[in-house]
Amino acid sequence: MAGPDSAIDRLITLMAKLPGLGPRSARRAVLYMIRKRALLLIPLADALSEVAQTARNCVNCGNVATDDLCEICRDPRRQNGTICVVEDVADLWAMERSHVFQGRYHVLGGTLSALEDRGPDELGLPRLIQRLESEEVEEVILALNATVDGQTTAHYIADMIEDGVMVSSLAQGVPVGGELDYLDDGTITAAMLARKGV
């Protein structure tokens, strides 16, 4: 737009690769940034440079972090003894937004997959087993996605964990605010089978 070699065009091309953005919305976003130079462009450039220099995976749990240990692993107020296993950092963030869990996490970075060549080592499962001992873990909560791959992985992990550590998984049922008419049969069946007295 400003010439194929210019930094502006390179920025548009790169922005268009982000999920949820295409060429058109990348152009719009870049123009908007340039217009909001002091409020957006410069702070964004600074934040992105800092993230590019510091972002890494927490050596303990696999969360994204700006240090060797993530904020959650460093936080002394978080309870030891309970580890919540999630597939992905996005899932960890979703859990954190609900404020319901005060323990530690373990991020797999995916599910077991023969097709994509992801075995137990790629998911950091040996490290999870180590943590069970070193952190004196009493409960492992398997918060994996309710997909076939997620549930297969959950079963594998549950089998792997020795007796003496409680293993649980998220309850399945009707989501809050959900309407039965819009739910799939599987969810209704699960909710029915797991019904409880009121």
Add this chain to the structure above:
Amino acid sequence: MAGPDSAIDRLITLMAKLPGLGPRSARRAVLYMIRKRALLLIPLADALSEVAQTARNCVNCGNVATDDLCEICRDPRRQNGTICVVEDVADLWAMERSHVFQGRYHVLGGTLSALEDRGPDELGLPRLIQRLESEEVEEVILALNATVDGQTTAHYIADMIEDGVMVSSLAQGVPVGGELDYLDDGTITAAMLARKGV
């Protein structure tokens, strides 16, 4: 997510301010970047820093540029003698994508608006009049949006320009209420080729 003070959270907050992105898609985009460190995160940080340092408005036409003059104003292959007046840089980019126009541009940065306190000076109209003389302009093409404000501004500019300079506007083909940035190239080309005197 990684702690309220971290660069990652600041980056998410800033990304969520971009048009077309919200908190959820900003989180997704940032996680995606961190995963594609070498391919996306580092090049994007570099491009953004460079744009933050170099982006400005062309002193001649108002286009965004990484130098005092934009690539179009510097390009000796572009024809002098014809100036295409557009409301916005996004409109200039839309015109350039159609490849139909080989002259120079003048970017107003908006339309005349009493409500928003934009008069002829804010739109750089005195500079446009100067350019008509200094660049020996024979034709001014008013490629303003087919909105009420755009057409009011077009009439104002047409009245302002002295005899001896031809003034034309984009032909019918631009849908009423439509904006250049959202049009397909074919429509822009057709409208450009069928331009008529006012």
